[in-house]
Amino acid sequence: MDTNTLLYIVVFVAIAYAIKTYILPEPVKPVKKPTIVKAAKRQHKKSTDGSPVYYTAEEVSVHDKEDDLWLIIDKKVYDVTDYVDKHMGGLAIMRNAGKDSTEGFNGEQHPIKVRQVLEEYYIGELKQ
Secondary structure (H helix, E strand, C coil), rough: CCCHHHHHHHHHHHHHHHHHHCCCCCCCCCCEEEEEEECCCCCCCCCCCCCCECCCCCCCCEECCCCEEEEEEECCCEEEEHHHHCCHHHHHCCCCCEEEEEHHHEEEEEHHHHCHHHHEEEEEECCC
């Protein structure tokens, strides 16, 4: 290898290093969605005789946040807090947070099997 070739290689490496170090931006690190720390299992009212527990619309209405979300669907109350991150529609689940979500839930966007998933989050009935 002659001196000129060696000089070209050294210059090329130096230029590549300078470009990488001083010109190219640093790689963008993916932003992680903040995780919400949730209680292991929230405590709800329990009936002693196995009858349904009743909640007023007022009681449900205070559970209207991403980390504490209850919905009323077909006069039943569901604590879907643990489902928020799994919801295929993203935060659309928050539209009726703490309120009656029957109309939105029964829309064509939900497959029939979503009712089976919903039953896992059932906590009581709406008191009329």
